[in-house]
Amino acid sequence: xxxxxxxxxxxxxxxxxxxxxxxxxxxxxxxxxxxxxxxxxxxxxxxxxxxxxxxxxxxxxxxxxxxxxxxxxxxxxxxxxxxxxxxxxxxxxxxxxxxxxxxxxxxxxxxxxxxxxxxxxxxxxxxxxxxxxxxxxxxxxxxxxxxxxxxxxxxxxxxxxxxxxxxxxxxxxxxxxxxxxxxxxxxxxxxxxxxxxxxxxxxxxxxxxxxxxxxxxxxxxxxxxxxxxxxxxxxxxxxxxxxxxxxxxxxxxxxxxxxxxxxx
Amino acid sequence: xxxxxxxxxxxxxxxxxxxxxxxxxxxxxxxxxxxxxxxxxxxxxxxxxxxxxxxxxxxxxxxxxxxxxxxxxxxxxxxxxxxxxxxxxxxxxxxxxxxxxxxxxxxxxxxxxxxxxxxxxxxxxxxxxxxxxxxxxxxxxxxxxxxxxxxxxxxxxxxxxxxxxxxxxxxxxxxxxxxxxxxxxxxxxxxxxxxxxxxxxxxxxxxxxxxxxxxxxxxxxxxxxxxxxxxxxxxxxxxxxxxxxxxxxxxxxxxxxxxxxxxx
DNA sequence: TTTTGTGAACCGGTTCACAGCA
DNA sequence: TGCTGTGAACCGGTTCACAAAA
Numbered sequence: 001x002x003x004x005x006x007x008x009x010x011x012x013x014x015x016x017x018x019x020x021x022x023x024x025x026x027x028x029x030x031x032x033x034x035x036x037x038x039x040x041x042x043x044x045x046x047x048x049x050x051x052x053x054x055x056x057x058x059x060x061x062x063x064x065x066x067x068x069x070x071x072x073x074x075x076x077x078x079x080x081x082x083x084x085x086x087x088x089x090x091x092x093x094x095x096x097x098x099x100x101x102x103x104x105x106x107x108x109x110x111x112x113x114x115x116x117x118x119x120x121x122x123x124x125x126x127x128x129x130x131x132x133x134x135x136x137x138x139x140x141x142x143x144x145x146x147x148x149x150x151x152x153x154x155x156x157x158x159x160x161x162x163x164x165x166x167x168x169x170x171x172x173x174x175x176x177x178x179x180x181x182x183x184x185x186x187x188x189x190x191x192x193x194x195x196x197x198x199x200x201x202x203x204x205x206x207x208x209x210x211x212x213x214x215x216x217x218x219x220x221x222x223x224x225x226x227x228x229x230x231x232x233x234x235x236x237x238x239x240x241x242x243x244x245x246x247x248x249x250x251x252x253x254x255x256x257x258x259x260x261x262x263x264x
Numbered sequence: 265x266x267x268x269x270x271x272x273x274x275x276x277x278x279x280x281x282x283x284x285x286x287x288x289x290x291x292x293x294x295x296x297x298x299x300x301x302x303x304x305x306x307x308x309x310x311x312x313x314x315x316x317x318x319x320x321x322x323x324x325x326x327x328x329x330x331x332x333x334x335x336x337x338x339x340x341x342x343x344x345x346x347x348x349x350x351x352x353x354x355x356x357x358x359x360x361x362x363x364x365x366x367x368x369x370x371x372x373x374x375x376x377x378x379x380x381x382x383x384x385x386x387x388x389x390x391x392x393x394x395x396x397x398x399x400x401x402x403x404x405x406x407x408x409x410x411x412x413x414x415x416x417x418x419x420x421x422x423x424x425x426x427x428x429x430x431x432x433x434x435x436x437x438x439x440x441x442x443x444x445x446x447x448x449x450x451x452x453x454x455x456x457x458x459x460x461x462x463x464x465x466x467x468x469x470x471x472x473x474x475x476x477x478x479x480x481x482x483x484x485x486x487x488x489x490x491x492x493x494x495x496x497x498x499x500x501x502x503x504x505x506x507x508x509x510x511x512x513x514x515x516x517x518x519x520x521x522x523x524x525x526x527x528x
Numbered sequence: 529t530t531t532t533g534t535g536a537a538c539c540g541g542t543t544c545a546c547a548g549c550a
Numbered sequence: 551t552g553c554t555g556t557g558a559a560c561c562g563g564t565t566c567a568c569a570a571a572a
Contacts, residue, residue: 095486222359
């Protein structure tokens with residue numbers, strides 16, 4: 001972990017396509033910029049300043065500029081960034097030009113919901129295979145896709161060209177399933193099971209744990225609550241709006257939402 | 265943002281309960297330690313070294329020790345940490361001693377799954393109210409809980425003592441709903457809608473965006489793919505196991521998973 | 529004049545290595 | 551002797567402020 005340190009690497013490698021070595025923090029924000037750009041394109045903007053784009057992405061402008069400069073400067077001073085150009089630039093860097101096939105293993109409560117989620121396709125992904133181990137689920141089709149037995153993972157991953165999988169099994173099944181996926185050639189896993197996954201080098205794992213997210217919020221609630229009792233200057237336990245003024249005054253009448261989190 | 269800098273604050277404030285000022289990175293890891301501790305307790309361990317606990321949480325030992333030392337040293341040198349003591353200590357810090365009531369707004373695909381998710385209660389949370397705007401869903405009960413109209417948010421949040429909400433509406437509905445929640449007294453929101461939320465100061469928002477997670481993985485896939493073609497020394501597109509040896513040799517027969525990500 | 533791109537300062541967090549305690 | 555607690559070095563990332571370009 002502490003060999004040489006002269007990896008100042010930037011820009012291209014051998015291949016013609018720009019092979020940059022982006023900071024992980026930047027990579028994590030690029031998708032947010034992409035979403036904001038799509039929203040801007042939607043409303044007809046064809047150029048945008050770092051200030052505006054940053055606001056749309058919920059980031060500050062300096063950070064955004066530094067991030068974008070890492071990809072090699074696609075803005076025009078005095079003007080801003082070309083929405084379309086920047087969109088395609090970020091899409092390319094993220095490898096979203098091809099629609100990536102994703103496998104989903106564990107068709108339970110959550111897996112079922114993800115299988116039916118329409119928001120993936122417009123953002124570069126296509127759920128290409130569903131797996132479970134429960135006999136009772138095997139015949140079922142969800143969104144026109146058959147639920148197959150986990151023993152078919154090896155075959156299907158290869159034939160469908162899948163390299164990314166989402167894991168929504170119970171925790172005790174997660175490690176063996178992850179092993180199967182890796183064995184089959186999957187090199188990226190999005191793990192929803194509340195457990196740590198051990199994978200060989202070269203395989204990326206990202207974890208989504210809803211209870212952990214709530215627990216982090218709980219900590220801040222706890223802190224706010226004790227701070228409130230410790231400083232009893234204001235009796236009302238309400239908010240303390242300072243920076244971003246709450247836009248609509250609540251109780252908006254006609255919202256009309258039918259399904260869950262779609263695409264922006 | 266840059267006033268005085270002598271906020272070396274640690275340990276207690278006025279109230280008797282230890283009011284520490286933990287680094288955000290530490291807070292984000294405490295839930296993982298907690299999960300690991302539960303797993304250790306399950307298998308009968310009543311004491312654990314920083315090395316072992318770190319491994320169980322997927323963190324390195326030095327980081328874990330520094331994190332735990334922030335809470336005020338609950339280990340015994342030469343021995344390790346008492347599992348039960350540490351568990352209760354972390355639970356207290358995270359404010360998980362009371363079972364927190366959580367509201368869920370947007371009973372679509374994903375919302376439905378979360379409403380039925382059994383994994384929250386053993387980790388400190390209880391879904392106490394469901395809301396939607398769609399007339400067609402209003403009568404429905406999920407897990408014994410009635411789906412109410414969003415207009416009832418104000419009432420129910422107060423009577424149920426709710427301070428945390430999960431938002432699983434489509435993006436265009438997210439901001440107005442967030443405003444209603446904040447207005448009603450909610451001070452923490454877990455947002456699953458792919459959009460930025462604007463809230464007054466004092467309200468915490470955490471975001472979970474599945475497509476973003478996939479896009480981050482996509483970036484690394486892209487990088488791995490180009491690296492592979494750029495360095496064609498090995499023809500096989502398989503893994504390169506080095507550090508953690510994959511435990512089970514894949515194709516495990518009897519896993520038996522019926523529902524999705526439960527608790528550890 | 530406007531807005532980008534970026535060097536430099538700054539800061540939070542991680543890693544290291546070892547002193548201190550059981 | 552073994553393992554924790556922590557100062558110090560280190561590092562990635564953020565913020566600042568301004569020079570350069572359109």
